Amino acid sequence: PLLLAAIDANGNAGEETRLDTCITRPIPDNLNACDPTIAPPFAVLSLAWDADVDLDLVVVAPDGRVIDAKHPTTAEGVDGGAPTPNPAKDGVLDRDSNAGCVIDATRREDLVWQSRPGDGDYLVYASLFSACGQQAVRFTATLSLAEATGADTWTLTEKLRANGELLAGDASGGATRGLYVTHFSIH
Numbered sequence: 001p002l003l004l005a006a007i008d009a010n011g012n013a014g015e016e017t018r019l020d021t022c023i024t025r026p027i028p029d030n031l032n033a034c035d036p037t038i039a040p041p042f043a044v045l046s047l048a049w050d051a052d053v054d055l056d057l058v059v060v061a062p063d064g065r066v067i068d069a070k071h072p073t074t075a076e077g078v079d080g081g082a083p084t085p086n087p088a089k090d091g092v093l094d095r096d097s098n099a100g101c102v103i104d105a106t107r108r109e110d111l112v113w114q115s116r117p118g119d120g121d122y123l124v125y126a127s128l129f130s131a132c133g134q135q136a137v138r139f140t141a142t143l144s145l146a147e148a149t150g151a152d153t154w155t156l157t158e159k160l161r162a163n164g165e166l167l168a169g170d171a172s173g174g175a176t177r178g179l180y181v182t183h184f185s186i187h
Contacts, residue, residue, distance in 0.1 A: 027144055028094060028112050029156050036153040040146045041114045043091075043186075044156060047126060048108040049139040054098045054129040055166070057109040057141075058177050059091075062120020066177070067111060068127070069096040074117070088114050101132035121185050124162070127178025131168035138165045141181045160184055 002021050006014040022034035026048070032040035047057035059067040061074055072093035075083035085092050091113040097106045126139050143160035162182040172178065 025156070026108060027142075027156060028110050030114075032154060032156060036149065036155060039154050040156045041112045042116050042146050043113045044144045045111040045122075045124065045184075046108060046142045046144070047110075047124075047139060048142075049126075049137050050107070051134045051137040052098060052101075052103045052107070053132045053134050053137045054101055055107075055109075055137055055139060056096070056127040056129050056174070056178070057093065057111060058125040058127045059111055060123040060125075060177070061091075062118060062122065067091060067093060068174075069093070069099065069109075069129075070174070072096075074113075087112075091117055098132065099129075101130055103132070117186050119186050121183055123183050124181045125178040126164060126166065126181050127174065127176065128166045128168075128171045129174050131171045134168060136165060136167050138163070139181075143184050 002019045003016050004019060005016045025033050027044050027046055029040040030038050032038050049055050056069050061067060065074060067074055073083055073085035074091040075085040091111050094110045094112060097104055097109050124141055141162045142158050144156040144158050146154050147157045149155050160182065164179060164181055166179060
């Protein structure tokens with residue numbers, strides 16, 4: 001709670017007003033930071049960076065499927081068509097930050113699984129699509145998993161962190177997966 005009161009020229013306080021506030025995390029958590037009885041996603045893989053570049057999170061799923069800005073879900077295509085994600089079961093990339101060097105002040109991308117991802121090893125890459133006039137970018141990849149903290153409460157807990165740096169010359173325009181950063185396993 002935030003308590004507010006106006007003070008007059010003589011230093012006298014007026015009536016106190018209570019304003020309930022919540023500061024959310026940068027990681028999508030279904031507002032679990034504000035109410036721990038709201039279940040967070042099962043897993044969130046995040047890529048965050050420090051410069052205005054077009055950097056992309058790229059993940060290779062255990063079945064070989066590539067999740068990236070052009071293929072933003074782990075969902076399978078229907079009859080060979082474009083996949084229609086089911087956010088309750090499929091991993092979904094939340095945005096393509098700074099796409100085409102249109103700077104959005106976010107500098108992060110998150111792959112969110114509301115329920116348990118498929119078992120296996122996931123490979124994580126950072127792909128510098130365009131340096132957007134910057135010399136270099138430092139980034140951090142994190143994996144956060146839901147954990148029960150009580151009978152009816154949960155939180156997202158960081159389980160993996162990897163840092164790296166890419167130089168302007170590493171920009172590939174999406175021609176490669178980018179720099180291998182780390183992997184994680186679900187079993």
